[in-house]
Amino acid sequence: MIAPFNFELILDFHADWIKFIKLQLEQLPTLQKEDYIDIPEKKLAYYYFNWLNRAIRPKPRKVHISKELNCPASLRGGMDLIIGKIEKGEELIPHLSRKIKDINYSDQLLNDWGVHHLHLGTLIEKDGFVQRNPRVSQLYNFLLYARFDEENAYLIDVMDHKSFSNQKLVQIMHYNWPETIRHFKVDEAFTLDDPISDEFVKELRNMGGTYFFEAEKGAVYGPIGGGYSVGGTSVRALTDGDYYHNKVMHLEKHVKENMGFFLGAIREKIGRDPKQIHFKLFIENDNFYIYEAYSEILFK
Numbered sequence: 001m002i003a004p005f006n007f008e009l010i011l012d013f014h015a016d017w018i019k020f021i022k023l024q025l026e027q028l029p030t031l032q033k034e035d036y037i038d039i040p041e042k043k044l045a046y047y048y049f050n051w052l053n054r055a056i057r058p059k060p061r062k063v064h065i066s067k068e069l070n071c072p073a074s075l076r077g078g079m080d081l082i083i084g085k086i087e088k089g090e091e092l093i094p095h096l097s098r099k100i101k102d103i104n105y106s107d108q109l110l111n112d113w114g115v116h117h118l119h120l121g122t123l124i125e126k127d128g129f130v131q132r133n134p135r136v137s138q139l140y141n142f143l144l145y146a147r148f149d150e151e152n153a154y155l156i157d158v159m160d161h162k163s164f165s166n167q168k169l170v171q172i173m174h175y176n177w178p179e180t181i182r183h184f185k186v187d188e189a190f191t192l193d194d195p196i197s198d199e200f201v202k203e204l205r206n207m208g209g210t211y212f213f214e215a216e217k218g219a220v221y222g223p224i225g226g227g228y229s230v231g232g233t234s235v236r237a238l239t240d241g242d243y244y245h246n247k248v249m250h251l252e253k254h255v256k257e258n259m260g261f262f263l264g265a266i267r268e269k270i271g272r273d274p275k276q277i278h279f280k281l282f283i284e285n286d287n288f289y290i291y292e293a294y295s296e297i298l299f300k
Helices: 013-027 041-054 073-088 108-113 168-176 198-207 235-257 259-270
Strands: 008-011 062-065 116-119 142-148 152-160 213-216 219-221 276-284 287-292 297-299
Touching: 008 235, 013 041, 013 235, 013 276, 041 235, 062 073, 073 142, 073 152, 108 116, 108 198, 152 168, 168 213, 168 219, 235 259, 235 276, 235 287, 259 276, 259 287, 259 297
Parallel strands: 008 276, 062 152
Antiparallel strands: 116 142, 142 152, 213 219, 276 287, 287 297
């Protein structure tokens, strides 16, 4: 209870969280302030996490190449360029879709199967993206399809632009790295009576429909990318936003329920009873701490 204490309390971790997200959005390389200035505060976290999911955080990763990957010789330079950037932890945004500049865009392939598509051009155009116009070369119709986690990059295959719903992408992941997607696998006793077509996958995505995919008999998967809502929004981004909102509010509740502990630490630091206490949310490397501004104590 706060009432027995005789001091002014400033405590609003939700506002601090929104301020943090806005600061992060300002630092994202493909966005301008006008891209998100009109987004309601309650939706900011979704758009932020959706963008992070669509981008690929630059950090060194181990590259794994599927047995099926077949890259045209004339695009090998682009493939080697991307592999080098992945291994060194360099920025991959120049190879992504230009839609990464649109904060509202929802990537169906990524949300469904967790697969990114990267352009194999080597020349950088004026806007910072690699050349990809098929009128320059028909080879630009081909893309590298890959799945990333924090430590690894799984290069699936080089296929054309029309392969976003090609179930071969999931089959290759299943045959080459089944352990990396096993937590998306449903009960092995569950099988599908009839296979679904690639065209039906495309239609289901457009309708926001959820389905199961059978890579082989007894190997049925749910949405490896986390799935999408009926409106096409990323379930993973929605879940991340809810998780961190709940984490922030739990932390604020913790402060209120343990005010005596925090007051005691502040008294010890400043040598008197405080007239005002200002708790702030402090975030560093995905760790959430409590900072009291007047005593300058960081509670971990």
